[in-house]
Amino acid sequence: MREVDVAIVGAGPTGLFAAYYAGFRGLSVALIDALPEPGGQVSAMYPEKVIYDVAGFPAIKGRDLVTNLVEQAAQFQPTYLLGTRADELAYADDKPVLTLSDGSALHCGAVIITGGLGSFTARPLPCANTFAGEGVLYFVPRLDDLAGHDVVIVGGGDSAFDWALSLHPIAKSVTLVHRRDKFRAHAGTIKRVEALGVPLLVNAELAKIRGQERVEGVDLTFRGGETRELPADSIVAALGFTADLGPLAAWGLELDKRHIVVDTTMATNRDRVFAAGDISDYPGKVRLIAVGFGEAATAVNNAAVVINPSAHLFPGHSSDNG
Numbered sequence: 001m002r003e004v005d006v007a008i009v010g011a012g013p014t015g016l017f018a019a020y021y022a023g024f025r026g027l028s029v030a031l032i033d034a035l036p037e038p039g040g041q042v043s044a045m046y047p048e049k050v051i052y053d054v055a056g057f058p059a060i061k062g063r064d065l066v067t068n069l070v071e072q073a074a075q076f077q078p079t080y081l082l083g084t085r086a087d088e089l090a091y092a093d094d095k096p097v098l099t100l101s102d103g104s105a106l107h108c109g110a111v112i113i114t115g116g117l118g119s120f121t122a123r124p125l126p127c128a129n130t131f132a133g134e135g136v137l138y139f140v141p142r143l144d145d146l147a148g149h150d151v152v153i154v155g156g157g158d159s160a161f162d163w164a165l166s167l168h169p170i171a172k173s174v175t176l177v178h179r180r181d182k183f184r185a186h187a188g189t190i191k192r193v194e195a196l197g198v199p200l201l202v203n204a205e206l207a208k209i210r211g212q213e214r215v216e217g218v219d220l221t222f223r224g225g226e227t228r229e230l231p232a233d234s235i236v237a238a239l240g241f242t243a244d245l246g247p248l249a250a251w252g253l254e255l256d257k258r259h260i261v262v263d264t265t266m267a268t269n270r271d272r273v274f275a276a277g278d279i280s281d282y283p284g285k286v287r288l289i290a291v292g293f294g295e296a297a298t299a300v301n302n303a304a305v306v307i308n309p310s311a312h313l314f315p316g317h318s319s320d321n322g
Contacts, residue, residue, distance in 0.1 A: 004030040004079070005307055006300070007098055007108040009086045009248075010115035012040020014277030014292035016069035018112055021300040023076020025315055027307065030079040030106060032086050032098070034246075039066035040116050045241075048143045049162055053290055065289075081106075089251040089270070096272050109307035112299050113248065113260060113268075113275040114292070125154060125237035127206045135215030135234045140167075148172050150231040152218055154206060155238035161185040163236050164193045175199045175230060177206065177220065204228075209235065245279075256281045266299035272306055274299040 006022045008015045011033035022029045037043055039062070047063035054060060060068075085101035089111070098106045122138035140146065140163060147170045153160050156178035168174050176193070181202040183190055194200070203223040210217040215235055220228045245258055254261040254269040259281035266274045276295035278287045285291075304311050 002030070002104065003107045004028050005109040006030075006303060007032060007086070007096070007106055007111045008078075009033075009098075009111065009113045010040060010277070010279070011035070011038040011080070011082065012114060012116045012277065013042060013065065013069055013289050014116070014296050015040070015112075015114035016066070016073050017293050018114055018276060018296035018300055019073040019078040020069070020076065021297050021315075022112075022303075023073065023078065024318060024321075025300060025304045025311075027109070027300075027304060028079075029073075029076065030081055030108075032081045032084055032100065032106075034083065034085045034101075036083045038070055038080065038082065039063075042066055043141075045139050046159070046162065047141055048166055051289065053288060055290060055293075085247060087247045089273070091271070094271065096270075108272070110272045110274065110303035112266075112296075112303060113273065113279055114277045114296065115245075115248065115279045116277060122237070122241045123239040125206065125235070125239065127209055128235075128237070131209040131211075131215075133209075133211050133214045135211070135232075136209070137234060137236050138238075140236060143167060143170060146171055146234050149233035151175070151234050151236060152177060152206070152230055152232045153236045153238060154178075155240070156180060156183040156185065157238065157240060158185045158189065159240070160236075160238035161189045161193050163238055164198050165189070165196070167236075168193075168196050168198060172233075173231070175201060177201045177204050179203065179205045201228075206235070259285075265302040266295055267302065272303070274303055 005027035006029050008018050008031045011031045019029045042062040049062050050059050086098045087101050088099035090097045096108045096111045128136045149171050150173045151171045153163050153176045164174050164176050204220045206218050207221040208219040215232050218230050218232045260275040262275050262280045266276050276299040277292035305313050
């Protein structure tokens, strides 16, 4: 049996900042995440993507933002339980008890759910089902791994165009293939990719991946029946992902579709359970990393009062503590 003041379910940016803030409030913290490393969707999906709307950083890569958040939280020595799910919520002496996927129990003063989109799975590339070699990617953790490659990107959304922008400077070639003739990506991003001269092949799908041990090329089929071969060392399938709440859906939380309903204190309908970040919902909700940081601080400060009723809601200013 383990005990902790605050269990944070989800180690993405919001959860990492909540871990810092809980430590700042003098609370012990355990961070739980099914992924094997901190950072949540940022680490798993766009570690090399540049983020422009985090306060104090004109521009920062996702990987660097996560590194900074981990360093910020490290001064209070949170416990990381990575590669672990929070499966069940129960209560003992009116306090939450989480049963984890490794069979252990975690007794908590409060729980803060910062699980982003919940568990997420990349949508598969159909023609990859029969390809057992290497070179088909759904995320690109390190851009340099694709340096000098002929890269084919499949998709028409923001992720596909973001990868095209990121890979163009280092890849031998980049070609974007989309099965429709209209894109879902932001118009400004599309114009930037077009200005680079990246070929945009529309009304086309990958019919076959050539190669045995790794990708050596692809065969395309166009809507009108035309076929074409393309050189390829790597394929980036940016087809989106499916997400669900996983075990959280059985916790008795009030939900709005796949989001957890909270009040102005970020409290859910379950005692001592709060939620913050993209997974939470309330009227006027805006799902941005910047908003999640503020919600994390609100959730922690209100949890601190629940854990210790003699504590003050206002934490004081961090600058006062040196």
